[in-house]
Amino acid sequence: MVGFVAGLLDATVRAATVLMLAGLGEVISERAGVLNLGVEGMMLVGALSGFITTVVTGSYWLGFGVGILLGMALALIHAFLCISLKSNQVISGVMLTLLGTGITTFLGQQWVSESIEGFPQIAVPVLVDLPVLGDALFRSTATDYLAIALVPVVWYFLFRTNLGLETISVGEDPEMADTMGVDVFKMRYLAVIVGGGFAGAAGAHLSLAFSQLWVPGMTAGRGWIAVALVIFAQWRPERILVGAYLFGLLDALQLRSQSLELTLGAGAPLASLLNPVLEFVFHPTIMATYPYLATIAVLAYAVIRTRSDQLAVPSALLEAYVRSAVVPVMDYGNPHETVHRVLRSQ
Amino acid sequence: MTEEPFLRMEDIVKEFPGVVANDHVDFSVRRGEIHGLLGENGAGKSTLMKILYGLYSQDGGDIYLDGERLELASPQNAIDAGVGMVHQHFMLIPKLTVAENIVLGDREPAAAFASDGGSDGRLPDSLRTNPVVQALAQRFSLGLEAPESRIHDLAGQYGFDVDVGAKVWQLDVGQQQRVEILKALYRDVDLIILDEPTAVLTPTEAEQLFESLQQLADEGLSIIFITHKLQEVEAITDRVTVLREGKKVGTVPTADITQADLAEMMVGREVLFSLEKDPVEIGDPVLRARGLRAENERGIEALSGVDLTVREGEIVGIAGVSGNGQTELAEAIAGLRDLTAGEIVVEGIDLTGASPRAFVDNDVSFVPEDRLRYGCAADLSVMHNATMKDFRNGQFGDGQFLDYPGLREYAETLVEEFDVRGVHDVTDVEAGELSGGNLQKLILAREIHREPDLLVANQPTRGVDVGAIEFIRESLLAQRTEGTGVVLISEDLDEIMDLSDRVLVIYEGEFVHETVPEEADRGRVGLEMTGGSGEDGVEASAEAAAGAGEAR
Numbered sequence: 001m002v003g004f005v006a007g008l009l010d011a012t013v014r015a016a017t018v019l020m021l022a023g024l025g026e027v028i029s030e031r032a033g034v035l036n037l038g039v040e041g042m043m044l045v046g047a048l049s050g051f052i053t054t055v056v057t058g059s060y061w062l063g064f065g066v067g068i069l070l071g072m073a074l075a076l077i078h079a080f081l082c083i084s085l086k087s088n089q090v091i092s093g094v095m096l097t098l099l100g101t102g103i104t105t106f107l108g109q110q111w112v113s114e115s116i117e118g119f120p121q122i123a124v125p126v127l128v129d130l131p132v133l134g135d136a137l138f139r140s141t142a143t144d145y146l147a148i149a150l151v152p153v154v155w156y157f158l159f160r161t162n163l164g165l166e167t168i169s170v171g172e173d174p175e176m177a178d179t180m181g182v183d184v185f186k187m188r189y190l191a192v193i194v195g196g197g198f199a200g201a202a203g204a205h206l207s208l209a210f211s212q213l214w215v216p217g218m219t220a221g222r223g224w225i226a227v228a229l230v231i232f233a234q235w236r237p238e239r240i241l242v243g244a245y246l247f248g249l250l251d252a253l254q255l256r257s258q259s260l261e262l263t264l265g266a267g268a269p270l271a272s273l274l275n276p277v278l279e280f281v282f283h284p285t286i287m288a289t290y291p292y293l294a295t296i297a298v299l300a301y302a303v304i305r306t307r308s309d310q311l312a313v314p315s316a317l318l319e320a321y322v323r324s325a326v327v328p329v330m331d332y333g334n335p336h337e338t339v340h341r342v343l344r345s346q
Numbered sequence: 347m348t349e350e351p352f353l354r355m356e357d358i359v360k361e362f363p364g365v366v367a368n369d370h371v372d373f374s375v376r377r378g379e380i381h382g383l384l385g386e387n388g389a390g391k392s393t394l395m396k397i398l399y400g401l402y403s404q405d406g407g408d409i410y411l412d413g414e415r416l417e418l419a420s421p422q423n424a425i426d427a428g429v430g431m432v433h434q435h436f437m438l439i440p441k442l443t444v445a446e447n448i449v450l451g452d453r454e455p456a457a458a459f460a461s462d463g464g465s466d467g468r469l470p471d472s473l474r475t476n477p478v479v480q481a482l483a484q485r486f487s488l489g490l491e492a493p494e495s496r497i498h499d500l501a502g503q504y505g506f507d508v509d510v511g512a513k514v515w516q517l518d519v520g521q522q523q524r525v526e527i528l529k530a531l532y533r534d535v536d537l538i539i540l541d542e543p544t545a546v547l548t549p550t551e552a553e554q555l556f557e558s559l560q561q562l563a564d565e566g567l568s569i570i571f572i573t574h575k576l577q578e579v580e581a582i583t584d585r586v587t588v589l590r591e592g593k594k595v596g597t598v599p600t601a602d603i604t605q606a607d608l609a610e611m612m613v614g615r616e617v618l619f620s621l622e623k624d625p626v627e628i629g630d631p632v633l634r635a636r637g638l639r640a641e642n643e644r645g646i647e648a649l650s651g652v653d654l655t656v657r658e659g660e661i662v663g664i665a666g667v668s669g670n671g672q673t674e675l676a677e678a679i680a681g682l683r684d685l686t687a688g689e690i691v692v693e694g695i696d697l698t699g700a701s702p703r704a705f706v707d708n709d710v711s712f713v714p715e716d717r718l719r720y721g722c723a724a725d726l727s728v729m730h731n732a733t734m735k736d737f738r739n740g741q742f743g744d745g746q747f748l749d750y751p752g753l754r755e756y757a758e759t760l761v762e763e764f765d766v767r768g769v770h771d772v773t774d775v776e777a778g779e780l781s782g783g784n785l786q787k788l789i790l791a792r793e794i795h796r797e798p799d800l801l802v803a804n805q806p807t808r809g810v811d812v813g814a815i816e817f818i819r820e821s822l823l824a825q826r827t828e829g830t831g832v833v834l835i836s837e838d839l840d841e842i843m844d845l846s847d848r849v850l851v852i853y854e855g856e857f858v859h860e861t862v863p864e865e866a867d868r869g870r871v872g873l874e875m876t877g878g879s880g881e882d883g884v885e886a887s888a889e890a891a892a893g894a895g896e897a898r
Contacts, residue, residue, distance in 0.1 A: 160488055162455075162486075162487070173437070180450045180451035315440075
């Protein structure tokens, strides 16, 4: 059982890194008001390009870098379509995911059988000897450590720098930001491209550290989970850390649940009643939906518990910014002037 | 005050497709002056000010500030030149703090990197003044301490009660407006444009704003005050410039002119401030509402047991300060808000708990307060909006298919009869494109033309120009003559007194006073609206209301 738990934790940490990197990138992009549903496609492009580079050059760091760059390149298309051409963010994102999936499947065929020497595991001295958690947390690849280190970096960037303040402002109210001298288009471009770089990194980690091979469609929906993770984390980087481990655990459980006897023995009370339920609940296909169910639960909770102006969703998400748009605004007269005048005449 | 103008806008021309918004307008403001800019909706006030603030560029004409010619390509240029603007809808991000909203775009680095020498001196000067370090610090750090203390001082100087560390959503509307003004003051502007600043304020807040503005003007700041409220011009401005249809009508010292003259300058003809009210036979009750209770959006009781009877040919005016349950009452009797208690009977039919559709089918018409959000579908055409309550009633087809030519004809009739302007084609123009007054006329047309038994109008003339106000009031009186029962909710006491047959004052979700316009003591009504009469008054009026109720 200890072996199972340790193995599960290990798998959780590995799975979490992918979600953490992709989720952090998506937070930056969405905070600037641009939803990027192309994460899945950008991850695949990052995974394949990183893998090919590593096969050809033998350097996994170079591969990781190329993965990031191509993730950014794909994000640039998204930025151009959504910010400059003001097209629909959802359609553009889905298109990029389909494009990324198609291109990598096509171009990746001959690379399926290749093998690489990817990121090695680095053990942190002393800490790695901690029981249960030691191996999972402190015998990891450089990319695992990097993802965790990037959580406070992104948090600091968003909430403690001028560029972060400007990023948030263009996602909340681009018109206001514009009148304050913030370059809305530049900030949104930057955020989307940086976000794409994170997605590319997540993909490169997948092929260079996580599985160390290339399989078409190897992201297996993790890009979509990253998008859900951002909502789950209510657009806060520090909650991405927690959410990534939670979703990572679900991911790890899903793969390992088959190896475990999760049903009750035939003689146990209520076995005939409970076993079908347990089989359903722990069925891998059903478990794959849990991250989305958790996201819906968090959304519902947020709506019930908080006032709308506290909701974390960036107010201008999905909104293209058209400069000096004539927004029809209700112009109220002064509702109180009469009372005002009456009182003054007393 | 010097006679030499501080701001001169000369011969400004701005054209939009199909309309000349500013037609060779000259406009000047002196230093330390509060200058009113008055005009109907669409007269070109906002366009002129948006040019001054760099949001639009003019097609012709020049702007001089303090003798220097300005080239304004963006609001940033205007701010740099010393022009600030407080927009009507606040330009604030609710999720950020007051200080963050104010310093946004300024790129103030963290204190350790402050270019004027950080107080802590942790970094050597050579490093701190290095341009590369500065550039990085301006992007990848954020200094809030110095701005916060400066904002705090500014706020103290002008008597603004604002917590610089609070998130903007935590502030009330009056405080938010002060943050907007601070945003301009923080950037050392010499001229502030205020776009209808009192629109969202309570009386006390407006009073405070006027005091602050006076103080700012005394310190030498020039203030442009955009409004279409004559009373405000009189209360606060030194001089006033009137625009009409894109042209300047004139600039006059406020002390030298009467409200009636100003109104005539605005509208271009004499405006009827008093209306002819024909005597009407009051008939049977149309609406009987008993013990209505309802909650507001936050789940707090906003309507605390209200009885209301409205008869044929009667206008019942409901006076009160905004937020005392008027919206909830209007929505309750229009069938849009769930009741927690009470019953509603319209024309003898019990509609308690019925769907909004049932209310519509039983000839209840409703003019909501927020015409853009609830009064229309802004993205649909004028035709769709004009017919959206009647397309099902068999008049336009057999229930399977709609008779589009019929719909169009009906919409065109409404547009013509109610003088809705700016509609060249009812299927082509969207409701959201109409100006406030014209949209309100369209909504009123839709609600009235179906010959309702009960018409509920919530703030029907709020925010619309003088000409449209006159038209809307006359339409309401015409409904009364036709025997419709009308509930008129308004915060404009003059309007209530001029139109109503009976006046009820609402305060904190209850009727606290009932009177008829002929016998009303305006001072008493004003006090009741603000809960100012004290316990005795409330009791007395409650008795009066009870007595009146028995009499019916």
